Amino acid sequence: DGGITQSPKYLFRKEGQNVTLSCEQNLNHDAMYWYRQDPGQGLRLIYYSQIVNDFQKGDIAEGYSVSREKKESFPLTVTSAQKNPTAFYLCASSSSGSSGNTIYFGEGSWLTVV
């Protein structure tokens, strides 16, 4: 099946730890995105990448890092510098070339600090 796969679905992080959320897509999309969702705040853009080996900060990039070494993969690392990381994280992808292209989402990953 074509789609976006996020793993793990649930992740627990101890204080001071870095954790990495995986995102893989087989839609042959050039652009990939990471969003954070908190209750009542909608979705906020963390990082996005429009092409392999290139990425840009979104609105809330502090405490996060990404890489884009392969077209299919866009992992997100939540570092210990992120002071309030408990949230639902959504990976997404789209074709590039037009702002009218639809952005498709994965099923999300829950990160909880324990």
Next chain:
Amino acid sequence: AQSVAQPEDQVNVAEGNPLTVKCTYSVSGNPYLFWYVQYPNRGLQFLLKYITGDNLVKGSYGFEAEFNKSQTSFHLKKPSALVSDSALYFCAVRAPYGNNRLAFGKGNQVVVIP
């Protein structure tokens, strides 16, 4: 920068009645507008989008939306709501050029009462 307002936190509707979820937007230039639905603990599913052309856009699961440029609105509608339509609905807008990030509203919780 582009933005979206979804003025109602929750919309309650009886099963079988018409459903409307309101959205107004702000963007430079002609907007690209999207609606997504999210079920609990899941990612966002694409419902429909307006790029250009007919102001009435038809989408998945019997939903439609009407683009109104003068009122800068893009309300989501369904003629007869089902209990299974109970979910969180997000409106989003993207500018056609420049900073063309997808900006989301805070979401509307729809509750369809049997």
